[in-house]
Amino acid sequence: MxxxxxxxxxxxxxxxxxxxxxxxxxxxxxxxxxxxxxxxxxxxxxxxxxxxxxxxxxxxxxxxxxxxxxxxxxxxxxxxxxxxxxxxxxxxxxxxxxxxxxxxxxxxxxxxxxxxxxxxxxxxxxxxxxxxxxxxxxxxPSMRMLAEADGVRRRRDALSFVDPDRGVVHVDVAETYDAAAQVTLGKWYFSTDSKADFAVAPLEIRSxxxxxxxxxxxxxxxxxxxxxxxxxxxxxxxxxxxxxxxxxxx
Known part of the structure; x- marks a missing residue:
């Protein structure tokens, strides 16, 4: 996990x-x-x-x-x-x-x-x-989404949320897909306007x-x-x- x-x-x-x-x-x-x-x-x-x-x-x-x-x-x-x-x-x-x-x-x-x-x-x-x-x-699994997992870090505006202590939190995600393992290897970046990447976490999800x-x-x-x-x-x-x-x- x-x-x-x-x-x-x-x-x-x-x-x-x-x-x-x-x-x-x-x-x-x-x-x-x-x-x-x-x-x-x-x-x-x-x-x-x-x-x-x-x-x-x-x-x-x-x-x-x-x-x-x-x-x-x-x-x-x-x-x-x-x-x-x-x-x-x-x-x-x-x-x-x-x-x-x-x-x-x-x-x-x-x-x-x-x-x-x-x-x-x-x-x-x-x-x-x-x-x-x-x-x-x-x-x-969406083959289109798996094919688009190119490792480029992108902003996910739909995932932005408000934290009572931090204010608006922006979320960026970079993902690649290991087809042999059927696993998407992701890295999630959490930032505010005043503090970039206050949390960075990997997330690996199987298809x-x-x-x-x-x-x-x-x-x-x-x-x-x-x-x-x-x-x-x-x-x-x-x-x-x-x-x-x-x-x-x-």
Whole structure:
């Protein structure tokens, strides 16, 4: 995982605010499935805290202690009870099962090797209660965007945000794509008008193509029961932005 990128949890939340459609999608899945919910790579709890507030017993697993501490703070602030555990989604042994497992916010893409993805899916299968399901989202890779990853640093105006202490924060990104590894190697630069590059963080994200996922899931003992291309549950097409999967034990 790109640890430095997640070392400032509040900065991360300001960089990626909102996400209401994703929250609504996963809340609906939790309500449809019923029972307990486990989220792997739970970040600062933006998906899991609303689900817990709906009355579902929830556990969030996160590798970054910084993100986990912020999740705990936010849950306490809202008066919502969630169990938070620091751990690796590839090596999971929680001693209990869950009715729904979530891997949201493209967290699977931090696993770059096929073996790591299969290990994660096997961990999920071991933690599914009878009739339990896995729900997750990843990007649908855009060949145009991957081809344009030329290593040039560019300003991402759409990602600019206001920090209460720093003012307006500008974001520049430089990316290259390693086609053999299927990994985009990025470097993110955060600046204000008075201080250039106050934070610089690498971010390495794998691409998982639609034909790969069913095979990787099958090797992990899971099968796809539903697949969508966006949060509205539209079909997965070539130009869909996302791959959303609902899976069961094989």
């Amino acid at each position: 790109s640890e430095l990128f997640y070392s400032d949890a509040r900065l991360y939340d300001r960089l990626f605010p909102g996400g209401e459609q994703a929250v609504d999608f996963y809340r609906a899945e939790a309500d449809r499935q019923g029972g307990s919910v486990l989220e792997l790579g739970c970040g600062t709890g933006d998906k899991l805290i609303p689900i817990a507030s709906d009355g579902h017993p929830c556990l969030g697993l996160e590798l970054s202690p910084h993100m986990l501490a912020e999740a705990q703070r936010k849950a306490d602030e809202r008066g919502v009870a969630v169990d938070w555990v620091q751990g690796d989604m590839r090596e999971l042994d929680l001693g209990r099962t869950f009715d729904l497992v979530l891997i949201a916010a493209k967290s699977l893409l931090h696993l770059h090797e096929a073996d790591d993805l299969v290990d994660c899916f096997r961990s999920v299968r071991r933690h599914l209660a009878p009739g339990g399901r896995l729900a997750f989202d990843v990007f649908n 998982i193509f639609p034909q790969e996922l069913p095979l990787l899931l099958s090797l992990g003992g899971l099968r796809v029961v539903e697949r969508f291309g966006d949060w509205s549950r539209a079909p997965l097409t070539a130009d869909a932005p996302l791959q959303l999967h609902i899976c069961e034990s094989d």
